[in-house]
Amino acid sequence: xxxxxxxxxxxxxxxxxxxxxxxxxxxxxxxxxxxxxxxxxxxxxxxxxxxxxxxxxxxxxxxxxxxxxxxxxxxxxxxxxxxxxxxxxxxxxxxxxxxxxxxxxxxxxxxxxxxxxxxxxxxxxxxxxxxxxxxxxxxxxxxxxxxxxxxxxxxxxxxxxxxxxxxxxxxxxxxxxxxxxxxxxxxxxxxxxxxxxxxxxxxxxxxxxxxxxxxxxxxxxxxxxxxxxxxxxxxxxxxxxxxxxxxxxxxxxxxxxxxxxxxxxxxxxxxxxxxxxxxxxxxxxxxxxxxxxxxxxxxxxxxxxxxxxxxxxxxxxxxxx
Amino acid sequence: xxxxxxxxxxxxxxxxxxxxxxxxxxxxxxxxxxxxxxxxxxxxxxxxxxxxxxxxxxxxxxxxxxxxxxxxxxxxxxxxxxxxxxxxxxxxxxxxxxxxxxxxxxxxxxxxxxxxxxxxxxxxxxxxxxxxxxxxxxxxxxxxxxxxxxxxxxxxxxxxxxxxxxxxxxxxxxxxxxxxxxxxxxxxxxxxxxxxxxxxxxxxxxxxxxxxxxxxxxxxxxxxxxxxxxxxxxxxxxxxxxxxxxxxxxxxx
Numbered sequence: 001x002x003x004x005x006x007x008x009x010x011x012x013x014x015x016x017x018x019x020x021x022x023x024x025x026x027x028x029x030x031x032x033x034x035x036x037x038x039x040x041x042x043x044x045x046x047x048x049x050x051x052x053x054x055x056x057x058x059x060x061x062x063x064x065x066x067x068x069x070x071x072x073x074x075x076x077x078x079x080x081x082x083x084x085x086x087x088x089x090x091x092x093x094x095x096x097x098x099x100x101x102x103x104x105x106x107x108x109x110x111x112x113x114x115x116x117x118x119x120x121x122x123x124x125x126x127x128x129x130x131x132x133x134x135x136x137x138x139x140x141x142x143x144x145x146x147x148x149x150x151x152x153x154x155x156x157x158x159x160x161x162x163x164x165x166x167x168x169x170x171x172x173x174x175x176x177x178x179x180x181x182x183x184x185x186x187x188x189x190x191x192x193x194x195x196x197x198x199x200x201x202x203x204x205x206x207x208x209x210x211x212x213x214x215x216x217x218x219x220x221x222x223x224x225x226x227x228x229x230x231x232x233x234x235x236x237x238x239x240x241x242x243x244x245x246x247x248x249x250x251x252x253x254x255x256x257x258x259x260x261x262x263x264x265x266x267x268x269x270x271x272x273x274x275x276x277x278x279x280x281x282x283x284x285x286x287x288x289x290x291x292x293x294x295x296x297x298x299x300x301x302x303x304x305x306x307x308x309x310x311x312x313x314x315x316x317x318x319x320x321x
Numbered sequence: 322x323x324x325x326x327x328x329x330x331x332x333x334x335x336x337x338x339x340x341x342x343x344x345x346x347x348x349x350x351x352x353x354x355x356x357x358x359x360x361x362x363x364x365x366x367x368x369x370x371x372x373x374x375x376x377x378x379x380x381x382x383x384x385x386x387x388x389x390x391x392x393x394x395x396x397x398x399x400x401x402x403x404x405x406x407x408x409x410x411x412x413x414x415x416x417x418x419x420x421x422x423x424x425x426x427x428x429x430x431x432x433x434x435x436x437x438x439x440x441x442x443x444x445x446x447x448x449x450x451x452x453x454x455x456x457x458x459x460x461x462x463x464x465x466x467x468x469x470x471x472x473x474x475x476x477x478x479x480x481x482x483x484x485x486x487x488x489x490x491x492x493x494x495x496x497x498x499x500x501x502x503x504x505x506x507x508x509x510x511x512x513x514x515x516x517x518x519x520x521x522x523x524x525x526x527x528x529x530x531x532x533x534x535x536x537x538x539x540x541x542x543x544x545x546x547x548x549x550x551x552x553x554x555x556x557x558x559x560x561x562x563x564x565x566x567x568x569x570x571x572x573x574x
Binding site: 082103 | 323325326328329330332333336337340403404407408409411412413414415416417418419569573
């Protein structure tokens with residue numbers, strides 16, 4: 001299936017000399033959710049802004065649905081909906097009116113049945129006659145999503161969709177995003193909340209200092225970079241780590257909780273993880289175990305590890321596609 | 322051309338006007354009534370007829386033009402500046418909408434509001450003075466062309482302005498003086514040398530002169546020149562707006 005978005009060698013350098021994007025190439029498949037992760041100023045919003053037409057690139061090309069965003073911009077933009085990072089609404093306008101306006105702006109004829117469907121799916125129908133200034137922050141964000149969906153876009157950009165919203169509302173927004181994906185909309189979201197990307201994304205892109213460090217399916221990324229941890233609760237505390245342990249075990253072993261807990265970091269994909277050896281060594285030394293558990297490192301750990309590695313993980317030739 | 326988006330912007334802007342209809346209409350009508358009371362009745366009663374026309378009637382085209390210019394500039398500049406201020410300008414920039422559609426929507430709405438208010442002032446003037454319109458079609462044509470021209474100027478001011486102070490400075494420092502010095506309350510021929518010659522370089526003089534001709538069949542400058550001045554102004558401003566949108570000046574990074 002041809003990609004819905006194809007980005008080739010995209011660059012952006014501002015007049016001040018700041019290089020916001022540096023030779024970014026990426027393909028996004030129809031119907032997927034791609035999360036772009038990166039610290040502040042990494043280039044996430046610049047990338048989205050270029051695709052949507054808010055920022056002019058200094059190099060490279062972007063095609064949306066096969067349409068070049070510069071030479072065939074009308075066709076490209078018809079396919080795109082954008083939910084910006086900042087809440088930007090006319091305060092005195094009514095919810096339904098502002099959504100109708102956006103649909104008209106995209107050149108679409110009035111279709112109140114569709115707008116009703118959109119507003120109902122976002123739990124906004126009851127607020128259709130409310131002025132936007134009367135709405136809560138979460139409702140305003142949902143109005144922005146309704147506006148972005150008013151012309152039935154194929155691709156939806158969500159720039160920090162849950163920034164500054166409480167946990168309850170954040171989960172509510174995730175539900176909305178999942179619903180959109182189920183309806184066939186391709187979603188590209190930027191986020192600071194790693195939990196958000198971990199929970200929703202099919203693929204994750206990590207961007208830093210304008211460079212796309214990698215793009216991988218979430219599961220693959222977690223498997224490749226994620227390490228697992230074995231936590232062993234002991235019957236009796238140890239004064240120090242047992243001596244004479246083989247290197248493969250000793251390298252990842254630490255003693256915690258005042259000697260009551262042994263923590264062993266291991267690579268789940270390795271041929272020999274060292275778990276069996278560790279447990280055998282503990283048994284041989286007569287160390288009693290009370291409980292054993294394993295944990296997977298979170299996307300946050302993966303993300304931090306990637307940023308620390310810098311460009312080490314960048315193998316974009318085939319990965320980005 | 323995306324007519325649907327032109328209609329959406331036009332309707333959106335006109336809705337704002339109708340949301341505040343009393344403020345939009347009452348303020349210019351009240352100030353114009355005051356002009357009629359002060360200049361038409363109180364002072365006008367002591368002024369001789371100008372070029373054979375009672376002074377109260379003579380100032381009607383000038384007052385209408387004063388209102389059209391002020392309203393066109395302020396409506397159009399505020400119309401495009403407010404989305405910049407509130408952040409909603411992104412919508413216009415990411416939509417499949419070109420510069421001509423955006424300009425037509427905003428300028429069309431600003432010009433419509435200005436013409437409506439001018440016509441209300443004309444109706445109001447009938448209560449104070451007897452006004453006969455010699456060329457009603459030309460009167461309407463001058464009114465619409467001037468409203469469009471100055472709405473285009475206001476649109477550019479709104480695009481250029483970075484704050485509310487800048488939004489006000491051109492109308493206050495440039496437009497109002499040009500109108501007052503453009504013969505709104507007098508004929509250019511009443512000015513002494515060399516001011517009557519200098520006044521001819523004021524573009525607003527041509528607008529008011531042409532507009533007054535449509536009322537009384539008298540003009541300070543040839544009517545063809547007045548029309549050419551408005552047409553040239555519209556053409557130059559359209560080119561400027563096209564340039565702003567194509568380069569993204571003050572709009573895109």
